[in-house]
Amino acid sequence: MQDIIDECDISRGGIYLYFASVDEVFQEVIKERNKEKFSDIKKAVQDCEPFDQVLADFMALQKQRLLKIEESLFRAYCEYIFSKPKEAVQAFRDMQLNHLRRSTLSILMLGVTQGVVRNENIPELADHFIVVIDGLSVLALGAVLTEKIIDEQFTILGDMIKNIAL
Numbered sequence: 001m002q003d004i005i006d007e008c009d010i011s012r013g014g015i016y017l018y019f020a021s022v023d024e025v026f027q028e029v030i031k032e033r034n035k036e037k038f039s040d041i042k043k044a045v046q047d048c049e050p051f052d053q054v055l056a057d058f059m060a061l062q063k064q065r066l067l068k069i070e071e072s073l074f075r076a077y078c079e080y081i082f083s084k085p086k087e088a089v090q091a092f093r094d095m096q097l098n099h100l101r102r103s104t105l106s107i108l109m110l111g112v113t114q115g116v117v118r119n120e121n122i123p124e125l126a127d128h129f130i131v132v133i134d135g136l137s138v139l140a141l142g143a144v145l146t147e148k149i150i151d152e153q154f155t156i157l158g159d160m161i162k163n164i165a166l
Contacts (some may be wrong), residue, residue: 001025021091027079027092033073034096037061038103051111055161058107059154062133066150069140078141104129111161118164125164129157 001022005015019025026116041061044054065072081089104126111117132153139145 021147022125023080025077030073030077030092030096036097037065041103041107045110048110048113051107051114051116051125054107055108055158058155062148065152066136066140066145067147069137074137075141078138079105080083086092100130101126108161117161125160128160132157145154 001012001015001019004022004025005009005012008015015025019028041054041058044057051095065074081093105122108117108126109124112119112122136145136150136153139149
C-alpha cells in the first residue's frame with residue numbers, strides 16, 4: 001500500500017478511506033479497465049449500430065489486445081487469480097466472467113434485434129466466444145499465438161454466427 005500511497009501522493013488515511021488492501025485496489029483497477037475497454041462497444045449496442053460493424057469492431061478490439069497482450073493487465077490478472085485461494089477470489093472471478101458474458105451477449109442479441117441472427121443458442125455461442133478469446137489470451141501469454149491463429153479462430157467464430165444468421 002505504501003507504494004500506491006507514494007505514487008498517488010495521497011495520505012495513508014485517504015487511501016484506507018476507500019480501500020482496505022492492495023487486493024481491493026487491484027480489483028477496482030481491473031473493473032474500471034473493463035468498463036473502459038468495452039465502453040465503445042456498449043455505446044454502439046445501445047445506439048443500435050449495424051450488427052456486422054459492432055461485431056467487427058469487437059473482434060478487432062480483441063485481436064489488438066491479443067497481439068499486444070504484454071501491454072494489457074491480463075498477465076497481472078492471471079497472476080492475481082492464481083496466487084490466491086480459490087475461495088478468496090471466486091466472487092471477483094465470477095464478476096469478471098459475468099461482465100464479459102453480458103458484453104458478448106449484448107452484441108449477439110443486437111444481431112437478433114436487428115433480424116440478422118436467429119435467436120438460437122445465443123448464450124452458448126456467447127460462452128464459446130469467451131472460451132476462445134480467453135484461450136487465445138493464455139496462448140498469447142506463452143508467446144505461441146500468431147496473428148494467423150487469431151484470424152483462423154475468429155473466422156470460425158464468424159462462421160458460427162453465419163450458421164444462425166437469417
